[in-house]
Amino acid sequence: METIQLNNGLTIPVVGSGTNTFGKENREYMGTINGETTELKEAVANGYRLFDTAIAYRNEAVVAKGLKETGLGREAFFLTSKIPGEEAYYKDAAAVKEGVESSLAALDTDYIDLYYIDLYLIHHPWDNLEQILAMWRVLEAFVDKGVLKAIGVSNFNQEQLGYLLEHSRIKPAVNQIESHPGNWNDAIIDFCLENHVVPEAWGPLTKVSDEAKETLCKIGAAYNKNWAQVALRYQVQRGVIVIPKSHNNERQKENLALFDFELSSEDMQKIATL
Template identity: 80%
Template sequence: METVQLNTGILMPVIGSGTNTFGKENREYMGKINGDTTEIKEAVANGYRSFDTAIMYRNEAVVAKGLKETGLPRKEFFLTSKIPGEEAYYKDAAAVKEGVESSLAALETDYLDLYLIHHPWDNLEQMLAMWRILEAFVDKGVLKAIGVSNFRSDQLAYLLEHSRIKPAVNQIESHPGHWNEELVAFCLANKVVPEAWGPLSKVSAEAKEILEQIGATYHKNWAQVALRYQVQRGVVVIPKSHNNERQQENLALFDFHLSQAEMKKIATL
């Protein structure tokens, strides 16, 4: 597995697994938690070591259970979770602290590799106040790296200017049809690792056909080409699948390399 070094020095796998419907009835985001760890254990068996969850997903404990059931030690995994950008979590320092500690407890760990502010809100000073509490957790070694999710360039710029520990990651929407080029470029220029959530979502039939044509050269499918494009341009990806075979396919990105012409063509999708 290839990795990227975050600004606190830790290494993050360039491919991880999303989990927002894992352990839920009918595999639905708002489904009742059923504790099913099948997909998590299959993902680990297939080679995934990075898992992305969040307080809002309600399944941090399911992720912890699944990883524990594999028998592998905690140090084998890169765990990301997120604190909601909601008043209940940012209203004061105690609320932020309680949010972080709730993630640690649910994930049954004494540290998290990456912790993100899940969504921005319309008060930059409040976001900075939350950030400063997260910085203190980094100082203690409890959070190995911190970052944001769904932040626009102006919101990210504010944190970059005023923070002591710069955001390591910005997890954003990026997929064929909406590559989010400007924001990705801004992140890379400021040494913030862009990470794509839902990298295989909302893909048109036309885009899939073009990606399939490119993939035929390498005996790869459209999804593998889309993910390879992201990785090759410096974007971490966290595809999610409940299907064992697709999980395996989404990891098989390192035995081919897209040409410059192919990269340009894919960028236009």
């Protein structure tokens, strides 16, 4: 697995697994939590080590349960979670602290005396930059304690991210944003890369048109790769972490098989226009 170094020196895998429907009935985002860990353990067996969850997903405890059931130590994994950008979590410092501590408890991160979350993100911005900064200050204090190894944001635009970059003591390490064929989100990705913030793509294989798939399939034929592998490789090759999610064992494997080929500059340009 290839890694990227964050601006604090921590390394993170360039491919991870989303989990927002893991451990839920009918594999639905709003499904009742059922504690099922099969797909997560299959992902670990297939080579995934980066797992992305959130308070809003309601399944942090399921992710922890699945990782513990693999028998691998906590240090084998890179765990990301997120605190909601909602008033109940940002109204004051105590609310932020309670949110972080709820994630730590749900993820059971002390199960081998290693009490930390690798990356913790503000899940969504809201329309008050000073309040966002106030939440950030509390997250910085958790970094100082070593409880959060890195902190970042999710779904932030250039203005919001730029404000944090200008006013923060600890710079955001990651901005997790929507990016996929049809909406590469180039402007914010370029801004991130220019400012040493690693962009991370959620939903990298969603909302892909038939036309885009056809183009990606044609490109993939030259590399003996499918359309999804080409789309993911494009992101990785331009410095973007990807966190595809699949409940299917074979597709999980396919989504990791990105490191035995390299897209040509011509193909990169074609994909950029999708």
